[in-house]
Amino acid sequence: MTCVLAIDIGGTKLAAALVDEAGSVLCSATRPTPRTDVMSALAALIAEVTEGGPPPLAAGIGCAGPLDLATGAVSPVNMPSWRGFPLREEVQKLTGLPTVLAGDAQCFALGEHWLGAGRGSESLLGIVVSTGIGGGLVIDGAPLLGPTGNAGHVGHMSIDPYGERCECGGRGCVERYSSGPNMVRWALANGWTPAAVGTNAAIDRSNETVVAATGGPSAPSGVQADGRALARDAAAGDPVALAAFERGARALAGMIASVAAAAEVTTVVVGGGVSAAGEVLFEPLERALDDVAGLPFVRAVEVKQSTLGVRASLAGAAKLAWQAHPPNV
Structure with a gap:
């Protein structure tokens, strides 16, 4: 079964899921966003979601902004520990997956367009x-x-x-x-x-x-x-x-x-x-x-x-990954 890793990062909650081409969630997990060392919490979350599941083809991230697509860096207003943080690069190094990034509200719109x-x-x-x-x-x-x-x-x-x-x-x-x-x-x-x-x-x-x-x-x-x-x-x-x-x-x-x-x-x-x-x-x-x-x-x-409610941004992150890295391409 082919799937992608979807990640949604906000000031209060981190969420991740494995999502197939039809938008079905194969497994998912959430945890609170810590005030510091967010990346360690995100790494543990990704490990929890991917353990035992099918290997994802790519990763899509929706994150609170502002962000800089050219560098893949984010500076979420409600996450003071991240300023110019190279999120796309860090997730790509962590997972070994091709990784795409967009704003969380952009992912919300894409998720509602796809499934909502x-x-x-x-x-x-x-x-x-x-x-x-x-x-x-x-x-x-x-x-x-x-x-x-x-x-x-x-x-x-x-x-x-x-x-x-x-x-x-x-x-x-x-x-x-x-x-x-x-x-x-x-x-x-x-x-x-x-x-x-x-x-x-x-x-x-x-x-x-x-x-x-x-x-x-x-x-x-x-x-x-x-x-x-x-x-x-x-x-x-x-x-x-x-x-x-x-x-x-x-x-x-x-x-x-x-x-x-x-x-x-x-x-x-x-x-x-x-x-x-x-x-x-x-x-x-x-x-x-x-x-x-x-x-x-x-x-x-x-x-x-x-x-879709709170699931919209995660769905949009998955769609972002599928669009950037379609299967068999």
């Missing part, structure tokens, strides 16, 4: 809405990576040149309005008080936000101010929570309309922790997109929720 909600789309934009906002483009079945590998950075498209200053240094970036932490920050600043209730599964725990750590307004003692609480309160009709999602959805709609106008994408797949809020996000997004989109081909874009 974007299957069959001629031109797709994948968006990961979570602690930050990432994106990737798949055009005619191939990922659009760009000269340095950072194409699809839609979270830092400016939708308001007079808007708020973003953490990246830019102004009016989508991420400043639509990411989980920034929606929570805005809601607290505008009078939202999270309801003191038990746990709720509206949004993945990966989207937790302790706003006090950013220097912004904070929730009452003992009450969790995070994206799950914001989604829960919005679903219950809290006006400020609803306004936060409306504001975030409108920024996303502006970005989607702009990308559709520039690249004529026909499908947009939205994933990440915030997307788990469901209709609380997607209903205002649909309304906002209907309002801001003008040209017929822009208005025709179809927005879907991810069907």
Whole structure:
């Protein structure tokens, strides 16, 4: 049986799998991302996945960025121990396999195009809405990576040149309005008080936000101010929570309309922790997109929720490897 090794590297979790040509996972494993010596943890994970399995033909890696495709180096914002780290070279030395690299959001888009909600789309934009906002483009079945590998950075498209200053240094970036932490920050600043209730599964725990750590307004003692609480309160009709999602959805709609106008994408797949809020996000997004989109081909874009969830980036890493190193070639 032929397979490839797929690797997904993020700030909280490392994942690896052996994946066949049809996208079936033969074996997989995950473990937390350590603060230091990430490569040792990754080596142990790869050994766990490959032991006893069929020998993979190649390895594909999806990693948080930014990255540099020319050198195969990565500098993930949420992994301070890796700055200019030669990831592609290190994995190739470790495994002895031809190795390809792309951003994790680019792999998310490719995975959804291959096996998920974007299957069959001629031109797709994948968006990961979570602690930050990432994106990737798949055009005619191939990922659009760009000269340095950072194409699809839609979270830092400016939708308001007079808007708020973003953490990246830019102004009016989508991420400043639509990411989980920034929606929570805005809601607290505008009078939202999270309801003191038990746990709720509206949004993945990966989207937790302790706003006090950013220097912004904070929730009452003992009450969790995070994206799950914001989604829960919005679903219950809290006006400020609803306004936060409306504001975030409108920024996303502006970005989607702009990308559709520039690249004529026909499908947009939205994933990440915030997307788990469901209709609380997607209903205002649909309304906002209907309002801001003008040209017929822009208005025709179809927005879907991810069907692969956390598996999308790993699937995309596998597809990346299959595309670069097809069997019997």
